[in-house]
Amino acid sequence: MRRGVTLADVAAEAGLSRSTASLVFRNDPVVSAKARRRVLNAAEALGYVYNRNAARLRTSATKTIGILTPGPTNPFFGGFVGALEHSLDGAGYTALLGNTSDSTARETELVRTFMEYRVDGALIVPAAGSPAEFGEVLSKLEIPHVILTRRLAAGSDYYVGSDDILGGRLAAAHLVDHGCRAVAYLGGPLEVFTHVDRSSGARRRLEESGTEFDSAWSGYCETSSAAGFDLARRLLRESPPPDGIICHSDAIALGVMRAFQDAGIAVGSDVRVVGFDDVPDARYWWSSLTTVRVEVDAIARAAVDMLLSLISGEGTGTQPVLVEPELIVRESCGCSIA
Incomplete structure (x- = not known):
């Protein structure tokens, strides 16, 4: 029986170590662009497909982040989610999206679903009317998280939003x-x-x-x-x-x-x-x-930076981040624009 192509085969084809090849598939930024191309080209030539489920069994990190928002009714959140995904992608993470439709019950359910999928952390826009106890739910589940754009009544050191x-x-x-x-x-x-x-x-x-x-x-x-x-x-x-x-x-x-x-x-x-x-x-x-x-771009970058610092254990003493908004003048106020 012909055995499947292994990561060791890819590394040998690329002329690099197995550990370097592994870092490439885990999107580790320590690997040079040249080495990354060699590994990916070798994988394509050999027909190798990286098994992320098996990798998760070998390491505690899943490289996934849960994103919770009220959903698409408000067009603001479409662009905001895109900005969050862009920042996460640059850090080697994949987003798992959940829409609460501003339901507090669904909010709690989705957070538990994130835990079942073993996300490394969560970026959460609370549902309207989220109780102060929601923060306690997150703490008990021991999931690193950052609250976004809508602060909780109980407050949170791990908050990023607009001023x-x-x-x-x-x-x-x-x-x-x-x-x-x-x-x-x-x-x-x-x-x-x-x-x-x-x-x-x-x-x-x-x-x-x-x-x-x-x-x-x-x-x-x-x-x-x-x-x-x-x-x-x-x-x-x-x-x-x-x-x-x-x-x-x-x-x-x-x-x-x-x-x-x-x-x-x-x-x-x-x-x-x-x-x-x-x-x-x-x-x-x-x-x-x-x-x-x-x-949104500045808020997304700050939120992802804060969450990754919490995941790495370096986020103690973090303070809430408020990003300054800007007035954009057009016609609806009576101003004329060129």
Whole structure:
């Protein structure tokens, strides 16, 4: 019976040691590009397929990371997951994705599933309404993890996200500079701290300038264009909008602006609108959306760096990381762009 091709055969074909060949298939950065090409070319020539399941039995590391997000309803998370995967791929890790649909029960179930697959760590955007005990669940499971973009009520040293208080201030300051007499903070789920921080940052800046905060138009909704559209239509039946609106997300802003268009309200003059996130399509909307950019690439890099330091045992004493957002000025606030 003809025996299968082994890793030793590949190493011999490449003229390198078996340990070097093993490092290549484990994506270890210590191996030079030239040696990597020799091993991969030898593997292809011999028809060798690396058995990762067998490798996992020989080592404790699986080189997989669980990523937990609320799912695709909010377009922000599509780009964010892509940025996380890019950073993980550069470090030699593969992502295992899970969508909670903002269900706390599914969130706990997926974390346990990650453990069954023996992931080396997890990057977690908590579901809306995640209890303080969720952090304790993670600790008891002894899985290295970093909380992303939505902080937990109990707090966590292992957190990376945008500086949402600053983001709220940036949005409010821009509308104040436009001379808005009243400003609302519209949409988003009440039970996430992202909403709490962004709206509180905005309200503080409005108070400093003596600008009215319009509580009647500061309703809550899920983070989607459909929800923003429905909320704006309902509020329009009850009262006219303020002349400045900060939307919890770009997705919500799109729905809100469509509702205004249908009602004959001019975005950029009758009502000035600012979103949050700077999703790729925001610049192509009519009117193009002024928004607070959440720096997803910087957050992803910082989160992966923090998680890998925890996995290696070097992450003790880690402090939360807040990445500064940036105001991106377009047309929906009334500014003109070249």
